[in-house]
Structures are given as structure tokens and as C-alpha cells.
Amino acid sequence: MLNNLKRWYRSTVLRDTRIPFQLWQQSTRMLSLFNRLNTRQLTRLRKLTGLFLHEKQFTAAAGMALSDKMRVQIAAQACLLILNRNLSDFDGWYEIIVYPDAFIVEYEHVDEAGVLHSSERTLGGEAWGKGPVILSWADADPEGQGARHFGSNVVLHEFAHKLDMLNGVANGMPVLNKDMKREDWTRIFSCAYERLLRELEHGYHVSIDPYAAQSPAEFFAVVSEYFFMAPEFLQKHYPGIYREVSLYYRQNPLKQV
Structure with a gap:
């Protein structure tokens, strides 16, 4: 019953979430990983991306200036993972936080002797179980892909973690x-x-x-x-x-x- 209601809701809001064609073109033309998709697949991806943007909140952190184009670029890559799956695979959380550059995360762990240790890591992306996906735009920017290793894509990486977490743990x-x-x-x-x-x-x-x-x-x-x-x-x-x-x-x- 709940799934039927969710499908009805998404089909109802779809007409109000369509990404303007010009914005879609500007946002995706630098994303070469979409070159393999045919017209039907690109149409479905655009619809999924619009629904994703409707359901998720984007938060700019540390002075980040987050444009509509950036939101679409991130969302479209995330939705490529579920192009032939379901948008519900990304249910249970709602926020994407974007930093302008790599960000620092503090970790704590207790060793076998019961001693608490703290450490810091500088990251380009992170995904929390029921929490947000966090991205560095310096790492996610499609126009900066050449600066990273062959085959790299931080957006795909972090959203793949989200799919992995559907069983309760990555x-x-x-x-x-x-x-x-x-x-x-x-x-x-x-x-x-x-x-x-x-x-x-x-x-x-x-x-x-x-x-x-x-x-x-x-x-x-x-x-x-x-x-x-x-x-x-x-x-x-x-x-x-x-x-x-x-x-x-x-x-x-x-x-x-």
C-alpha cells in the first residue's frame, strides 16, 4: 500500500519537477559518462533527476556558492546508478552537503585497552548510513575530473555507498x-x-x-x-x-x- 502511494505521489509531482531543457543541457554536456545513453535512457534520467532534486535537500557549507547547475550535475550522476532500479533505493535520508574543497572529519575509536583515540581525516566525499552524503565540489566538479585518477568519480562512489547501506551496513x-x-x-x-x-x-x-x-x-x-x-x-x-x-x-x- 505504501509503495503504491509513493508511486502515485511521484507520478503526480513529476510534471512539476521536470528540469528545464536548457539547464539540463548545460548541466550534463560536460558529463561524458552519459554519452553511452540513448534518447530513451536520457529522458528517464532527466525525470529521475527532477524527482531526486524534489525529494532531497542540498546544503552549501563553508561558504560554498551552490548553483542549480551544480545540483543537477550531482543529482544526475547519482541517478545514473538507479537508472534501471528504483528511486526508492535512495529513501531514508534527505540531505546532500557540498563543501567548496576537501573537508576535515573527526573520528573517535576505543582500542582494545579501552583508551579513546581521536583522529582527523581530510576527505573529498563521505556517506552516512541514515544521514547525508557529503561532497567536496573540488572533487565532484566534472570540469575538474582530469586532476584525479583514471576511472574516478566521487559522486558515483559516495552514492554507491548509499546503495550498499540499504542492508543496514556498508x-x-x-x-x-x-x-x-x-x-x-x-x-x-x-x-x-x-x-x-x-x-x-x-x-x-x-x-x-x-x-x-x-x-x-x-x-x-x-x-x-x-x-x-x-x-x-x-x-x-x-x-x-x-x-x-x-x-x-x-x-x-x-x-x-
Whole structure:
């Protein structure tokens, strides 16, 4: 019943949330990852992005000047992840916070002796379980993509974490589609992750961003970046991962060209 009401509500507000064509064109022309989409897919993406912007709150932090174009660019990339899924995958939270540059986050943890430790990290993005997605515009700006490593996209990365968190925790095991097998996902992802750890331990050159080795959750977020930003590369180096991620996102970028 609740899902039916939500679908009715979204279909009702859709006509009021359509992004003006000129704004859509200005916002997406720098986003090369949309070049693989056909007209039908781009139309659906525009609708999803409009609904996303209607349901989420964007907050500018630390003096950030946040324009409509920036909001659309962030929202459109987030919605690419759910192009063939459901907008409800992003339910349960409502805010995106955007800083002009990298931001500092304080962490606390208690060690085995019961001693409390505090530390700081400088980040370009972060996703909280039921809380906001936080982004640095310096890292998210499509016109600045060349300054980061091959296959990188901080927006895709953080929103992939949000999808991973649908099962209650970010652990690299998102809620799989009914036509997927949990044992296949676990086997393929575990083997690939352990291979990456071994390569780094022995000082070998690794094919993807070494940050993926931080945890299974980071591995999933990183391969999600590559899936959309460099699908040929991911398919070549991690064919099993490419297949599973393709099933999960219900997309195949290599066949959308």
C-alpha cells in the first residue's frame, strides 16, 4: 500500500519537477559518462533527476556558492546508478552537503585497552548510513575530473555507498536483485578483493585504485566508479566483477554505445 502511494505521489509531482531543457543541457554536456545513453535512457534520467532534486535537500557549507547547475550535475550522476532500479533505493535520508574543497572529519575509536583515540581525516566525499552524503565540489566538479585518477568519480562512489547501506551496513554486499545469486556475488567479490590485497602486499602494480583495498565496502564503491567511468577497463581486468555489477545495476555500458 505504501509503495503504491509513493508511486502515485511521484507520478503526480513529476510534471512539476521536470528540469528545464536548457539547464539540463548545460548541466550534463560536460558529463561524458552519459554519452553511452540513448534518447530513451536520457529522458528517464532527466525525470529521475527532477524527482531526486524534489525529494532531497542540498546544503552549501563553508561558504560554498551552490548553483542549480551544480545540483543537477550531482543529482544526475547519482541517478545514473538507479537508472534501471528504483528511486526508492535512495529513501531514508534527505540531505546532500557540498563543501567548496576537501573537508576535515573527526573520528573517535576505543582500542582494545579501552583508551579513546581521536583522529582527523581530510576527505573529498563521505556517506552516512541514515544521514547525508557529503561532497567536496573540488572533487565532484566534472570540469575538474582530469586532476584525479583514471576511472574516478566521487559522486558515483559516495552514492554507491548509499546503495550498499540499504542492508543496514556498508559491507560490499548490497541488497541483490531477485535474479542474482548471493553465493556468486560473494565468491566473485571475495576472490577479487583478496587478489587485490595480495598484489598490494607483494608490491605489485594494481590495475585499479588501491583505495579499493581499504574494505569490501570501498571495493564495491570503487568498482562501481569504474563500471560507469571506464567499463572496458573493468571488464578487461575484472570480468567477473563487471558481470555481477552489470546485473546489480541492470545496465551494460559496453552495449549502450
